[in-house]
Amino acid sequence: MGALTKERDVRAAYAAHSGELYGFAVRSLGDAGLAEEAVQETFLRAWKAGERFNPEIGSLRTWLFAILRNVVIDLGRARASRPRVAEGGVEPSVEPLEQALLAWQVEEAMRRIGEDHRRVLLETHFRARPYAEVAEELGVPEGTIKSRVYYGLKALRVALEEMGYED
Amino acid sequence: MRTEDHRDWRLSLGAYALGDLPADERAALAAHLEGCAECRAELRSLEGVAALLPLADPDRIEAPAVRPPADLGARIEAQITAESSREDRERRRRRWRLGIGGAVATAAVAAVLLLVALPIGGGESSPAQQVRFASLPKGVSIDATLEPHAFGTEIQMYVKGIRSGTLCRVFLRGEGGRTFSAGSFRYRWGSDSEVRLSSALDLSQAAVIGVHAGDRTFTAPISSATAMVSGAGIDST
Ligand SMILES: [Zn+2]
Numbered sequence: 286m287g288a289l290t291k292e293r294d295v296r297a298a299y300a301a302h303s304g305e306l307y308g309f310a311v312r313s314l315g316d317a318g319l320a321e322e323a324v325q326e327t328f329l330r331a332w333k334a335g336e337r338f339n340p341e342i343g344s345l346r347t348w349l350f351a352i353l354r355n356v357v358i359d360l361g362r363a364r365a366s367r368p369r370v371a372e373g374g375v376e377p378s379v380e381p382l383e384q385a386l387l388a389w390q391v392e393e394a395m396r397r398i399g400e401d402h403r404r405v406l407l408e409t410h411f412r413a414r415p416y417a418e419v420a421e422e423l424g425v426p427e428g429t430i431k432s433r434v435y436y437g438l439k440a441l442r443v444a445l446e447e448m449g450y451e452d
Numbered sequence: 453m454r455t456e457d458h459r460d461w462r463l464s465l466g467a468y469a470l471g472d473l474p475a476d477e478r479a480a481l482a483a484h485l486e487g488c489a490e491c492r493a494e495l496r497s498l499e500g501v502a503a504l505l506p507l508a509d510p511d512r513i514e515a516p517a518v519r520p521p522a523d524l525g526a527r528i529e530a531q532i533t534a535e536s537s538r539e540d541r542e543r544r545r546r547r548w549r550l551g552i553g554g555a556v557a558t559a560a561v562a563a564v565l566l567l568v569a570l571p572i573g574g575g576e577s578s579p580a581q582q583v584r585f586a587s588l589p590k591g592v593s594i595d596a597t598l599e600p601h602a603f604g605t606e607i608q609m610y611v612k613g614i615r616s617g618t619l620c621r622v623f624l625r626g627e628g629g630r631t632f633s634a635g636s637f638r639y640r641w642g643s644d645s646e647v648r649l650s651s652a653l654d655l656s657q658a659a660v661i662g663v664h665a666g667d668r669t670f671t672a673p674i675s676s677a678t679a680m681v682s683g684a685g686i687d688s689t
Pocket of ligand 1: 458490492
C-alpha cells in the first residue's frame, strides 16, 4: 500500500490494524470510550497526513502506532502520569507511555504464541511455580516443561520481531 | 563438548535466560557456555526477550482480547467521508459558480436551502437545483443536485454518515402526490459518496425528493421556481 490518501486505503488499514491499535489504546488509557476516540482520531490523522506515509521508510503499522502514541499523549495520558523519579533519584530511562507500549507488545506477543508455550511460561516464570509441579499438572515430563520454556521464548522473540522488535 | 550434552543444554537455555534454572544446573550450564560459542549466541538472543518479560502482566495476557466496537470502523468511515465530501462539495460549488451565502440555514427557518445554478458557460439557462436535507440525525448529511432533462430529472446525490451497506432508495414526489422512483444504491464507506440517479418526473413538476435509507425515510422539498433563487426560499418569490 502506498500513500494513505484514499478512503479505501484507510479502510484496509483499519481492517488490518484496528484491533491492535484499540488494544493498546485501552491498555494505555484504561478506558474503552477514550480508546475508541483515540483510534478514531488516529485514522483521521492518518488519512489527513496520508501523503506523508512512505512504506519505504517504515511499516504502516509502525506509522499508525506512532500517530496513536501522539493521540494518547494529546488525550492527556502523559500529563496524568509523568515519569516518576525512581529510587535513588534517577529518572527512569523509559517514558511511561513508551513502557506501556512495550508492555502491551510483550503481552500481545504472549497471546500470539502457542497455547502450550504460553501456559508453561505463565505458570513457571510469571507465577514462579516449580517445573515439577507444572509438569505434574499438565501430565508431561519435567524435561518437556523445560523445552517448552525454551521454544516458548524463541516463539515470543519471533512474535515480537513481527511487531518490529529489534535487539 | 559432546553433541548430546550440547543438545540437552540448549533446551535449558530458556530457563537459564529467565533465571529459573536451579543453582546446580545453572553452574553446570555456565561451564558448558564457557566452551560453546553456539550456546552463547543462542543465549544472547533469548536474553533480550527474557529481559522484556517483567513488563508484561500475566492477568492481562490471559484476559479476553479486547475488540473495538463493531461500528467503530463505520463511524471512522463516516467521519472521513464527511471530510472528503465536504472538500468535494467545495470544489463542486466553485465549478458551478455557486456561492452559498452565509451559513446553512437553520432547521427552524428552512427545511431546505435552494440554489439555482448557472452552468459554467454562462450562456443558456440549464438550471440545476441544489437541495440540502435538513433535520437529519447527527452526523448524517444528504445533499442533492437536481438537473432538468428531456427524459425527466437527473439527480446527483451526496451522502455521508449512514451505516455502510445501507440500501438507499431515492424518489421524487410530484405536486399531485404521485411518487416516481429515481433508483436505488447501496451506501458503502470507502467508495465514492456521490451517486448519479435519474427519475422520469420533470423537475418542474417535482415537489419533494426523498430517500428511504434502511428503515428510515428522509425528505426535502424542492422549489419549482426556475428563476434564479437563492436563500431559504420560504417566502421568496
Ligand atoms: Zn552448546
